[in-house]
Amino acid sequence: MKTGWKLKSAAVVGAIAVLLTGCFNSSGGSMGGMDHSKMNMDDKSAAQQPTNTNTSTTVKVATLTGKEFTLTAKTSNQELAPGITLPVWTFNNSVPGPELRVKQGETVKINLKNELPEPVTIHWHGVPVPNAMDGIPGVTQNAVQPGQSFTYTFKADVPGTYWYHSHQDSVNQLDRGLYGSFIVEPKDGTKVDRDYTLVLDEWMSTGMSMSDMNMSGGNMSKMDMSNMDHSKMNMGNSNNKGSNSMDHSQMNMGHDMSMYDLFTVNGKSGSLVDKLPVKQGEKVRIRLINAGYLSHQIHLHGHEFKITASDGQPIHNPGILKDSVVTIAPGERYDIEFEANNPGQWLIEDHGENKAVAGMKAVIAYEGVAAGSDKPNDKEKLPVVDLTRYGQAGKMNFTLDQKYTMEYTMNLNTEMKNGDMVYTINGKTFPETEPIKVKKGDTVKVRLVNNSKTDDHPMHLHGHFFQVLSKNGKPLEGSPVIKDTLNLKPGEEYVVAFEADNEGNWMFHCHDLHHASAGMVTELKYTDYKTDFVPDPKAGNKPE
Incomplete structure (x- = not known):
């Protein structure tokens, strides 16, 4: 197996055959929308590629x-x-x-x-x-x-x-x-009896289809995909992960998440997902982490629960929830807690129209209880928890009307430049984006506006927590919300604030990493920070 392949989806050579022969007609298949000049297809033979000698499929997460x-x-x-x-x-x-x-x-x-x-x-x-x-x-x-x-x-x-x-x-x-x-x-201490972590992700289990790739013209039948440099391919309009057999970062084609037909929990899907054992009367915490590029709507069956933390930071006096979904965007984390007071076997699952949601579920299994009759309801539309109105008001570090050392606006957008789809901050792409320059101790208010028509932008600030002050012009009504990753849907506007309390040069970027690799990155730079680090031009550094 070639470890140099940019693959998540093709486990065997047969999957490549699907990609090259099933999806692209050998006599007339095409890649008309793709900029071939930016694709790095070295003609290295298979013998020159590094090989994967590790064939383990059963290693559990330690x-x-x-x-x-x-x-x-x-x-x-x-x-x-x-x-x-x-x-x-x-x-x-x-x-x-x-x-x-x-x-x-x-x-x-x-x-x-x-x-x-x-x-x-x-x-x-x-x-x-x-x-x-x-x-x-x-x-x-x-x-x-x-x-x-x-x-x-x-x-x-x-x-x-x-x-x-x-x-x-x-x-x-x-x-x-x-x-x-x-x-x-x-x-x-953790103050719970059981403490589970569920890491969510999306994959592609087979080759791509023509409709998914949105291509026309050109012959792909003889292309060697094994050493394609994905970083220079130009990917289009997107709120998903693109193609796993090519680099998703900048391909000039449709960016259709429906290609991703396999959703996982802790690297497993469907019946392979480990059960979560509990005993009646126990207090249970489930830590949800989104390592993928799509938002997921998580529903806990059969129990009342509370959201106790967002991005690791506590929610003040969280209210009781039931039959509601918690939306977790790329890069975000949510801790939920419940009392195991309803013996049986219950699901915690993703909701949505994508068939792949069927695999993103785990079973909460009461010890000593036979397999229950709980059924998936992943297509049911349930109320979505609004974090801006959840919990109770408490002590706030910042307010909307206080005086700040500096204020900054980040207009997030999607546009075509030189035939490429790019993701911009104030009309520029990284590294041309204007950095936010601060000194230690500064208070900073940032207005984030998503001007993209179809794309979510989960914005992540390194090295700092920020407080969310308002959404679409309305101050938060519930608990103070402290985060490091905040998702903006098309048309949404948030105001956040933070103290410059951790000196350095920090990234501030979209955590749909296709968008980051196509430009949606800026930096938070401390003007009084001195570093001894010297980049090595031979290191092949790719920070996005």
């Missing part, structure tokens, strides 16, 4: 505790659904990588070893690490080359649900499986 860890990035194969085994990139031979659980206040050390054929880094999503530990190639460090190592060291000050993932060519490396959960447990 939970590691302590203060020092080793994460080894390597290729593997993993059975994601019954009978569907795909080539993946892993941390410690599993997707997701191991869950790292640390204690608040501890200094942790994570040793990254790269056994992949390409450079890699680790970003600690949501964790306010020192800037040098943020894992951004070309900004805070050089990408870790094949065969090399890098050690991340930082103090885990803020308890909550976080995750880690590669930030090198991240639109592709996340899509291959390079991510895992990172949990900072509070000093006074």
